[in-house]
Amino acid sequence: MTLQFPPGFIVAATHSGAGKSTVTLGLLAALKRRGLIPQPFKTGPDYIDPGHHQLAAERPCFNLDTWAMPAPALRTLVADASVGADVAVAEGVMGLFDGVDDDGKSGRASTADLAALTGWPVVLVIDVQGQTETAAALAAGCANYRSDVRVAGVILNRVAGARHAALILPAFERLGINVVGAIPRHKGFEIPERHLGLVQAVEMGETERLSVLADVFSDAIDIDALLSLAAKPSFSDAASTPLGTSPGPPGSRIAVAQDEAFSFTYNHLLLSWRRRGAEIIPFSPLADEAPDPAADAVWLPGGYPELHAGRLANAFRFKEGVARLAAKSVPIHGECGGYMVLGEGLVDANGERHQMLGLLKAETSFADRRLHLGYRDVRLLSDCVLGAQGTQWAGHEFHYATLVSDTGPALFDCRNAGQQARRPLGSRIGSVTGSFVHLIWA
Structure with missing residues (x-):
């Protein structure tokens, strides 16, 4: 069975709380504003983020779980879910290399595992609040930690202003790491949380917030550069399964x-x-x-x-x-x-x-x-x-x-x-x- 895939990328982060959920929603909203059709995915078993993705993309969001789902099924699911989409956008879970403790293998089911399986490049979100060049060191470490994971670009989050960005960007340029956007601090971005994570999308007036996200991310992200990083999945060693x-x-x-x-x-x-x-x-x-x-x-x-x-x-x-x-x-x-x-x-x-x-x-x-x-x-x-x-x-x-x-x-x-x-x-x-x-x- 020949499957067709749009190009895609994974939005990952250095740690939980770095803002990858907000960045994913902003990217989905900005891509929609651009007239494109994004297909959202969520790494792992999360029940709440997909509801927000679905509102932003106006398409159902699907979980991709490398612990629970066999690779052939993941391959088929990505193809089935992506029919009619221009680009696949998958949000990661926790930090890029953080996973479950599986008989001593603590990184299993991580965002990195999904990136290695699919071949999708990683766009790394770094919360730069309170730091400058250290952000580049974090990106360099993530880019070189696993040879089967490609960190193709970086989005700086919670940037205090132009002066703050000017202190950060030269280090990335020296390292040759592509920065595709810098998101300013904005209180209106925050999603309220509850004991299982974010408040559900069905409980919030998302339309106005998504409009604000589309405005800000359309200006703060180089959408053309971001799309140039996207790649069709390779799904190494994963045959298709209906x-x-x-x-x-x-x-x-x-x-x-x-x-x-x-x-x-x-x-x-x-x-x-x-x-x-x-x-x-x-x-x-x-x-x-x-x-x-x-x-x-x-x-x-x-x-x-x-x-x-x-x-x-x-x-x-x-x-x-x-x-x-x-x-x-x-x-x-x-x-x-x-x-x-x-x-x-x-x-x-x-x-x-x-x-x-x-x-x-x-x-x-x-x-x-x-x-x-x-x-x-x-x-x-x-x-x-x-x-x-x-x-x-x-x-x-x-x-x-x-x-x-x-x-x-x-x-x-x-x-x-x-x-x-x-x-x-x-x-x-x-x-x-x-x-x-x-x-x-x-």
Whole structure:
């Protein structure tokens, strides 16, 4: 199968917090302003940044995860997602070489790994606040750290002014490192954060902010120079695999919850399900909508149900609609936030308990928040809508909720990225399943 790819690049950074999310959004907005069609991607399992990318690019953003997804599938996904696009723009994760601890290999699943696999050049974002020539030393170190990763250009972020830039640029010129832009400090760029990262795009008035970003980045970035750095991916040693071989759909008519409480859905799963002939039927629990009564599967993704627990507790049409389908043995699966809502009760950060659907025996609480974070390699303990007993899934866990109790039969055996065994996860009662794991690939 011959796949077609537009040229692309990866926006990376020296560390988390350097501004790569803002820079990525600014570049997407500026490219759109230029009349081009950018295709956004996000490195790793992040659930929130893709929503912002999607608004800026007006195209779905897809996660590219080298830990969870096989290289042939990544190759096919990039091609499928990029149809009709002029340039691919992938945002990195953490610092360029930062990854997970996988049996002593701490850099696995890093932005650098994606750059090495795809062959996309790296555009490195450096936060120059409080420094001058040291920024060039950081760029030089990153450019020479791995021979299979090409740092093709640099964007300076949080530049104090023309004098500050004049003190920085000569060092880059001496090193022969291409600086394609210098972004000034601007308070209006900042995106509010919450305990899982950025505030969701669906909660913000993004149109005005994206317009400001397009204005500033169109002036501050040499778009022609940036586009000249972009390259078509090489995907070394990665044959193509039809996306249809990715995880199959849980049904032919899948009711998927989609609103501010349930927004963490991976677009590659929806694309794969549609490619396999499934129909996706969105509904909003927050609007007290029941899933389509003709659905043969219900999917409750993650999100922020704890922020809307009172409304969900009183969404009686939603609760009754899901219960009716469960009584008919229609498969119903909840991920993270969806798992909490399928449980019996959810205690919010103020200590107030809210009655949830009661289809699983789980009690969860935010009264004592604890971070649970990391990749998970899970194996089904019995046949269910997610596959046959023994089916393995790669996924990701990221939440602050505490599981107070769950007396239902466990859904998964679980190991972390380094293959150390963890406690079993989730539960299953009849056709209803759920766990804290966001499933990425089977």
